[in-house]
Amino acid sequence: MDWTQTLFWFFFVMTIGSAVFVVTVRNLVHAAFWLMITLFCVAALYVFLQADFLAATQVVVYVGGILVLVLFGVMMTSGKLDVNLKFGQGQLISGGIISIALLVILFLVVHQTNWQTTENRFENEGTTSLIGEAIMREFLLPFEVASIILLIALIGAVLITRKGVKKEDAA
Amino acid sequence: MQLEHYLYISIILFSLGVFAVLTRRNAISILMGVELILNSCNLNFVAFSSFITRDITGQMVALFGIVLAAAEAAVFLSIILSIYNEFSSINPDQTDTLKG
Numbered sequence: 001m002d003w004t005q006t007l008f009w010f011f012f013v014m015t016i017g018s019a020v021f022v023v024t025v026r027n028l029v030h031a032a033f034w035l036m037i038t039l040f041c042v043a044a045l046y047v048f049l050q051a052d053f054l055a056a057t058q059v060v061v062y063v064g065g066i067l068v069l070v071l072f073g074v075m076m077t078s079g080k081l082d083v084n085l086k087f088g089q090g091q092l093i094s095g096g097i098i099s100i101a102l103l104v105i106l107f108l109v110v111h112q113t114n115w116q117t118t119e120n121r122f123e124n125e126g127t128t129s130l131i132g133e134a135i136m137r138e139f140l141l142p143f144e145v146a147s148i149i150l151l152i153a154l155i156g157a158v159l160i161t162r163k164g165v166k167k168e169d170a171a
Numbered sequence: 172m173q174l175e176h177y178l179y180i181s182i183i184l185f186s187l188g189v190f191a192v193l194t195r196r197n198a199i200s201i202l203m204g205v206e207l208i209l210n211s212c213n214l215n216f217v218a219f220s221s222f223i224t225r226d227i228t229g230q231m232v233a234l235f236g237i238v239l240a241a242a243e244a245a246v247f248l249s250i251i252l253s254i255y256n257e258f259s260s261i262n263p264d265q266t267d268t269l270k271g
Contacts, residue, residue, distance in 0.1 A: 008172050016183050022203055023191040035203050038184075042210050045180065048172065049221040051230050054237075058213075061237050066206065066244045073199050073248045077255045095193030103186040110178045117174050117222045130227045131234070139231050146238045153242035157249035 008048055015041040028074050036067050053128045177218035184211035198251045198261040202244065209240045 018037040025031050039062040046055035135143050184207050191204025213233040220229020255261050 005172065008176075012176065012180060015180055019184050019187045019207060022207065023187045023195075023200075028197065028199060031200060031203060035206065038207070039210065042184075042214060045177065045214060046217055049177070049217050051217050051221070051233075054217060054230050054233055057234065057237055061241055062206075062210075065241055069244050069248050070199060070202060073202075073251055076252060077199070077261050091194045091196075095190055098193060099186045099190035102189055103182060106182040106185070107179070110175060110182065115174050115223070118225065127227060127230060131231065134227050134231055142231075142235055146235055150238060150242050153246050157245045160246070160249040161252050 004048075011041050011044045011048070015045065028078070029071070032067060032070050032074065035070070036063055039063050039067070050127070052126055053131050174218055174222040177214060177222075181211040181214045181218070184208070184214070196262050196264060198247075198254070198263055201263065202247050202251075205247075206240065206244070209236060209243075212236060 015038060018034045018041065021034040022031050022038060025034060039058065043055040043058040043062075046052075046058060188204040188207030188211065191207065192201050195201050195204065213236045216229040216233040216236070218229075220226065220233075251261055254266055258266055260266075
C-alpha cells in the first residue's frame with residue numbers, strides 16, 4: 001500500500017464525510033463551507049482519474065464561482081448570517097426512506113455488474129491540448145450551444161431579478 | 172482504486188443530494204443538493220472515460236456538465252431572489268400560491 005493509495009482513501013472518506021455534513025448541518029453558511037470541501041475533494045478525485053484540466057476547472061468554476069454565488073444568495077435572502085434549518089418530521093422520514101432505497105438499489109447495481117475495465121491506464125501528457133483539439137473538432141457544436149446557453153442564462157438571470165426590483169418600487 | 176470505488180462515492184453523493192432536495196426547507200440548501208447530484212454525475216462520466224473508454228469523451232461531457240451547472244446556479248439564485256422579494260421567505264413550503 002503506497003502513499004497514492006493512502007491519499008485516495010483519505011479523499012474517499014473526506015468526500016463522503018463532508019457531503020454528509022452538507023446535508024445535515026443546520027447552519028446554512030457552515031453547509032456552504034462543507035460543500036466547498038466536498039467540491040475540492042471531487043477535484044482531487046479527478047486528479048486520480050487523470051483529468052487534470054477538469055480538476056482545475058472544477059476548482060475555478062465551482063469553488064470560485066458557484067460557491068460565491070451561493071454565499072451571496074444566503075446573505076441577500078436571510079439578512080443575518082446564522083440561518084437555522086429545521087427539518088420537517090414527515091418529510092425527514094419519507095425523504096430518508098427514498099434516498100436510502102436509491103442508495104441500496106444503485107449499490108446493488110454497481111456491485112453485481114461485471115464492469116469491462118481494461119488494465120492499461122489512459123496514458124497522456126496532460127489532457128489540456130487533447131480537450132482543446134476535441135472542442136474544435138467533434139465537440140464544436142456542443143461548445144457553441146453551451147456558450148449560447150450561458151449567455152441566455154446570464155441575461156435571463158438579470159431580467160428575472162430586475163423585474164422583482166421594479167415591482168417592489170411600484171408597490 | 173478500482174472503478175467501483177469511484178462509483179460508490181458517486182452513489183453516496185447522489186443519495187445525499189436527493190435527501191437534501193427532498194427534506195431541506197430552504198431553497199439554497201436545495202441548490203446545494205442539486206450541486207451534489209451534478210457532481211456525482213460528472214464523477215461517473217470521468218470515471219467511465221478513464222477506466223472503460225480510455226479517451227477524452229467522458230471528460231468533455233463532464234466539462235459541459237460543469238458549464239450547465241454554472242448556468243443553472245445563476246438562474247436558480249435569481250429566481251430565489253425574486254421569490255424572496257415577493258414572499259419575504261425562501262421556504263418552498265410557503266410559496267404555494269398556485270396550489271388549488
